[in-house]
Amino acid sequence: MSGGGELIVSQAVDPEIGPGQPHPDAGARSARGGRRRSLWGESFARLLRMPAASISLAALVFMLLFSFVGPLLTGYTGDELNLPIANHIPTMDHPLGTDEYGRDVLTRLMLAGRISLTIGIASMLLSLLLGAVLGIIAGYYGGIVDSIIMRVADLLMSIPGLPLLIVMAAVLSELKVDPSSRIYIVMLLLSAIGWPSLARLIRGQVLSLREAPYMKAAEVLGLSAASRQFRHLLPNVMPLLIVVATLSTASGVLSESALSFLGLGVVPPNASWGNMISAANNLIDFQQHWWLWVPPGVALLITIAAINVFGDRLRDVFDPRMRK
Amino acid sequence: MSAVTAEEALGREEALVRVEELTVRFPVEGGHRTVVDDVSFEVRPGEVLGIVGESGSGKSITSLSLLNLVDDPGEIVSGRVLLDGKDVLKMRGTALQRVRGADIGMIFQEPMRSLNPVFTIGKQLIETIRAHEDVKPADAYDRSVDWLRRVGLPNPERVMRSYPHEMSGGMLQRAMIAVALCCRPRLLIADEPTTALDVTIQAQIIDLLLDLRDETGMAMLFITHDLGVIAEVADSVLVMYGGHVVERGDVFSLFDDPQHPYTDALLKARPMPGQRLDRLPTISDEVRRIAAAGVTA
Numbered sequence: 094m095s096g097g098g099e100l101i102v103s104q105a106v107d108p109e110i111g112p113g114q115p116h117p118d119a120g121a122r123s124a125r126g127g128r129r130r131s132l133w134g135e136s137f138a139r140l141l142r143m144p145a146a147s148i149s150l151a152a153l154v155f156m157l158l159f160s161f162v163g164p165l166l167t168g169y170t171g172d173e174l175n176l177p178i179a180n181h182i183p184t185m186d187h188p189l190g191t192d193e194y195g196r197d198v199l200t201r202l203m204l205a206g207r208i209s210l211t212i213g214i215a216s217m218l219l220s221l222l223l224g225a226v227l228g229i230i231a232g233y234y235g236g237i238v239d240s241i242i243m244r245v246a247d248l249l250m251s252i253p254g255l256p257l258l259i260v261m262a263a264v265l266s267e268l269k270v271d272p273s274s275r276i277y278i279v280m281l282l283l284s285a286i287g288w289p290s291l292a293r294l295i296r297g298q299v300l301s302l303r304e305a306p307y308m309k310a311a312e313v314l315g316l317s318a319a320s321r322q323f324r325h326l327l328p329n330v331m332p333l334l335i336v337v338a339t340l341s342t343a344s345g346v347l348s349e350s351a352l353s354f355l356g357l358g359v360v361p362p363n364a365s366w367g368n369m370i371s372a373a374n375n376l377i378d379f380q381q382h383w384w385l386w387v388p389p390g391v392a393l394l395i396t397i398a399a400i401n402v403f404g405d406r407l408r409d410v411f412d413p414r415m416r417k
Numbered sequence: 418m419s420a421v422t423a424e425e426a427l428g429r430e431e432a433l434v435r436v437e438e439l440t441v442r443f444p445v446e447g448g449h450r451t452v453v454d455d456v457s458f459e460v461r462p463g464e465v466l467g468i469v470g471e472s473g474s475g476k477s478i479t480s481l482s483l484l485n486l487v488d489d490p491g492e493i494v495s496g497r498v499l500l501d502g503k504d505v506l507k508m509r510g511t512a513l514q515r516v517r518g519a520d521i522g523m524i525f526q527e528p529m530r531s532l533n534p535v536f537t538i539g540k541q542l543i544e545t546i547r548a549h550e551d552v553k554p555a556d557a558y559d560r561s562v563d564w565l566r567r568v569g570l571p572n573p574e575r576v577m578r579s580y581p582h583e584m585s586g587g588m589l590q591r592a593m594i595a596v597a598l599c600c601r602p603r604l605l606i607a608d609e610p611t612t613a614l615d616v617t618i619q620a621q622i623i624d625l626l627l628d629l630r631d632e633t634g635m636a637m638l639f640i641t642h643d644l645g646v647i648a649e650v651a652d653s654v655l656v657m658y659g660g661h662v663v664e665r666g667d668v669f670s671l672f673d674d675p676q677h678p679y680t681d682a683l684l685k686a687r688p689m690p691g692q693r694l695d696r697l698p699t700i701s702d703e704v705r706r707i708a709a710a711g712v713t714a
Contacts, residue, residue, distance in 0.1 A: 235489075306530040313484060314545045314596065315518030324544075328535040 136332075136410050146406035152399035156392070160206030171200040172362060180382050190384035192372075202388050205364035208276060210396070212359075213346035216283035220345075221338050223284065224291025225327070231292065232299025233322050243296065246289035254286045255351060261285075262357035272360050279358045283345050291337055298330050332411030339404035343397050350393055366393045432459035432499075433636050434483065434521075434604055439496030441478050441487055441660075453478050454660040456496075460604060465630065465637040467651030467668070469644060469683070475660040476640045480606045482506070483638070484517050519549045522597035526609040528590035532581040538565070538592050539577030542599055549600045564595040567632075569625060587618035591625065598629065605630075606638045611646065623650055644687055648672060656680045658705070678704045 140146045164171065175195030183190040189198040231242040249257075261282050270278060302308065303326065311321045346366075352358030353367030361368060369389035372378045378385050441453040453475040460466050468476045481487050483498050485506050498505040505516055525531045532541060542561035546552060552560070558577070565573035568591040581589055590610060597605060607626065611619040627650060630637055639650050647654055647668065654671050656664040656679065664677040675681040682700040 306525050306527055307533045309486070310523075310525065310531045310593070310596075311533070312486065313517055313523040314548065315514040315516070316544070316548050317514060320548070325533055325536075329533070331535075 140406060140410045143406050143409075145402050149399040149402040149406070152395055153403060156206065156396050156399065157210065159392075160203050160210055163203035164200055164207070167197060167200045167203070169197040169200040171196060171204045171364070180385075183384055189388050190382070192385055198384055198388065201364045201369065202366075202392060205366050205369055205389060206392060206396075208359055208363060208365045209346050209349055209367070209393075212276060212280050212283065212349045212365075213342045216280045216287060216345040216349075217338055217342040219280065219284035220287030220291055220341065221334065223288035225295055225330075225334060227288065228292035228295030229299050229322055229326060229330075232296040233303055233326065235300075239296070242292065246292050249286060249289045250293075254348065257286055258282055258348060258352055259355065259357060262352055266357060272363050276359055276363065279349055279352060282352075283348055286348075287341055287345065291341065294333065294337055295330055298333055299326060302326055302329050336404055336408045336411055339400060339407055343400035343404070346393070346400070347397055366390075431461070433462045433464075435459040435497075435499040436479075436483065437497045437499065439479065439482055439498065440494045441475070441482055441491060442494055443491050451494075452491075452660050453482065456657075456660070456662050458655055458662065458665065460636045460638060462603065462636055463630065463634050465627075465639055465650050465652050467647040467654045468638065468640045468657060469642060469647050469654060470657035471642060471683075473659075474657040476657050477608055479657070480523070480608055480638055480640055483604075483606060484521055484523065485513060486517075515549070518545060518597075518602065519600045520602055521604045521606060522600070522602035523606040523608065524590070524593050524597045524610045527613050528586055528593050528610075529581070529613070531593050532589060532596070534581050536580070537577065538579055538581070538584075538596075542577070542596055545596055546599050560599065561595070564599045565592065567629070568592070568595045568598075569621075570595075586614050587621065590614060590618075590622055594622075594625065594629070598633070598635075601633065602635060604636045604638065606640070608640045609642070610639075612641070612643075619646070626650070644684065656683065678707055 141150075173196065175191065177195065178187075178191050179193050179195040181187060181191045181195070187197050187199065189202065192198055192201065227242050227246075231239040262279075265275075265278055265282075308321065308325065311325050316325070349358055349365065350367030350370070353360070353365040354371045356368070356371065359365035359368055366389040370386050370393070372382070372385040436459065437457050439453055439456045440451060442449040442451045444450075452473075456475070456479055458466065468479065470476045478487060478491065482493055482496075483505065485493075485498070485508065487493055493506055496506070500516060500520060505513070508516060532538065536544075539558070539561055542564065543554065543557040546557040546560060547554070562573045562577060565576050570576050570588060570591050576584070576588075576592065581592075584592065594610075605626075610626070611622050614622060623646065626637065626639075629635070637650075639647070641647060651668045653667045654665065655662050656671070656677065658679050664671065664675065664680045666676070671680065672684065675684055679700070682698070682704045685698045686700060688694070688697055
């Protein structure tokens with residue numbers, strides 16, 4: 094390194110240039126208007142002005158209400174058997190028909206949504222926590238710590254996710270855990286394979302941000318290492334974190350459905366969109382009872398598409414450099 | 418080691434910071450390169466010491482060493498940095514954090530990138546004050562506003578709520594000075610604080626720094642490659658080349674009567690207003706060799 098005062102080693106990226114730049118006069122404008130909007134508020138307002146973002150956000154809110162509030166309104170609990178009307182075509186009483194035990198498919202679809210979305214969000218949170226902490230530590234300290242964390246991440250990433258999940262789930266199936274605790278196991282499995290890519294992404298950001306002069310300045314000002322990492326570095330990584338968190342929720346929901354479809358994730362009597370779709374495996378159901386497997390497929394499609402579109406628009410707002 | 422000047426023999430006031438035989442090296446392929454070689458100097462209270470030198474002469478690394486901030490793979494091999502008789506280079510943890518910010522402040526070359534873009538100026542000032550002193554948030558706020566006013570920022574309450582991207586380079590450097598000085602350090606290290614600013618702003622910032630020096634009695638270590646700036650701010654000057662101090666002295670004798678051929682050549686290489694030349698004189702290899710050898714005149 095040259096000693097000539099060129100402290101600036103890398104052209105560290107600056108996430109806030111994104112939200113800030115299109116409104117150079119934002120400060121002046123909002124000051125005149127009285128209340129100042131925060132950077133977050135401003136970004137969010139900009140997000141909602143995009144049609145795709147507001148539509149997908151509305152779809153997501155709908156799916157959340159559908160899953161979490163819906164079951165309270167249908168009048169069924171989703172597990173009462175009613176064999177005389179098993180596999181009945183949709184009627185006014187059962188808008189999406191009944192399944193092989195005469196249970197209301199609409200109610201089960203909503204309950205399945207609860208489980209699928211909960212697993213998606215919980216596994217995202219867990220892998221985000223793991224990924225962020227490990228990524229920041231690896232990026233900030235470098236050296237041997239970095240090597241150990243990133244080699245473990247590489248190891249997990251080098252094995253394709255789904256086969257790994259299937260193997261792990263199959264092993265766990267042999268342990269005969271009861272159906273309700275399987276849900277937690279699926280969450281853990283998903284976060285176990287989800288954190289490495291997050292950690293790698295965050296580490297990359299931290300590597301460039303830690304060379305930023307303001308990180309040096311924070312050190313010069315005598316702030317502690319923990320404060321520098323989590324109070325100064327983390328907020329700068331936050332926009333990226335929000336984007337990847339959103340997108341990884343989608344992949345969490347999808348992986349859970351794939352596992353449950355194969356009978357290795359959430360198992361009956363608990364419903365999940367994946368194990369409901371597996372009705373299509375049965376030739377008779379596939380040909381004659383479309384209401385058993387079309388609705389969960391549509392619900393899954395809407396949810397995943399909405400999350401992905403919303404995540405994409407989030408990225409446009411927070412991180413314009415990643416736009417294609 | 419280096420030339421003992423008349424100035425040094427005269428003023429034997431107690432030093433605020435004394436750097437003794439500081440040597441810093443970086444690993445290069447097949448060995449080490451010494452970027453700061455056996456550098457000693459001292460800064461007295463209220464004094465402005467300028468360090469000049471070209472890129473790579475070791476002036477920034479020297480200043481970072483004062484705060485024990487030389488990053489890996491750089492390595493402080495030997496030497497002492499004495500502040501109140503204690504060696505900063507031997508400090509760890511909280512003792513070091515106390516020195517940084519509270520005893521020695523520092524400002525950088527690029528004000529636009531020296532403040533965290535996701536926080537308001539106010540939050541960064543308050544955080545710094547509260548990191549070093551046990552004060553109530555409201556008091557820290559008042560003190561922050563006061564400092565923003567002292568560094569000449571108009572409408573300080575508004576600045577408190579501003580993010581760095583909403584301000585110009587000159588304003589940010591003023592804000593950065595406020596952050597660096599808000600815990601009343603006794604020494605301010607200014608590492609090319611005006612290089613990234615245009616000339617009129619440059620003059621304003623230098624005036625501000627000198628005013629604040631007079632007001633607070635702090636000492637300053639002013640690093641630059643701009644001899645014009647040095648002539649304006651410094652009481653005494655250290656000329657560095659290749660990690661060595663090639664000349665030191667008070668600012669007048671240095672400019673009037675440079676002792677080392679490198680200093681002489683450096684001064685001659687400046688363009689002079691009103692003087693028309695086809696080519697600017699450059700520093701000859703011979704002079705560079707003498708300077709790099711660490712031989713002083």
